[in-house]
Amino acid sequence: MAKPMTKTQLVxxxxxEMGADKKAATAALDAVTAIITxxxxxxxxVTLPGVGKFYCRERPERMVRNPATGExxxxxxxxxxxxxxxxxxKDSVND
Structure with a gap:
């Protein structure tokens, strides 16, 4: 598996891709991140076309087990x- 792309590499x-400088690309990436957050x-x-949908889901109260003690x-x-x-x-990855 390849190493994940760092923020510097992504910028x-x-x-x-934008034909812009790194300062503008950093501002664009930070703006998108802030909006999604x-x-x-x-x-x-938030749906990013061609990428996916980010959303928040509530999980109900539940019983969990402490793996160290079994409690x-x-x-x-x-x-x-x-x-x-x-x-x-998904289709682009599997082709």
Missing amino acids: AALAE REVAEGGA SIKKEADKVVKVTIAKAL
């Missing part, structure tokens, strides 16, 4: 961020 690739934190969802513990309800991958991306 450089984005700048090249804000919308998902507020309970909304059952009640875990409070919480929220988790989910990503559903777009069909176009």
Whole structure:
């Protein structure tokens, strides 16, 4: 498996794709990240066409087990961020 792309590498690739400088690419990436974070934190969802959908899901209160002791513990309800991958991306990876 290849190493994940770092933010620096992503900014450089984005700048090249946009035909802009790295400063503009960094600003664009930071803006997209901030928008996704804000919308998902507020309970909304964001769809990036061709990539996927980011959304927040609530998990109910449940019993979990401490792996070290085997003790059952009640875990409070919480929220988790989910990503559903777009069909176009899945298809491009499997071709």
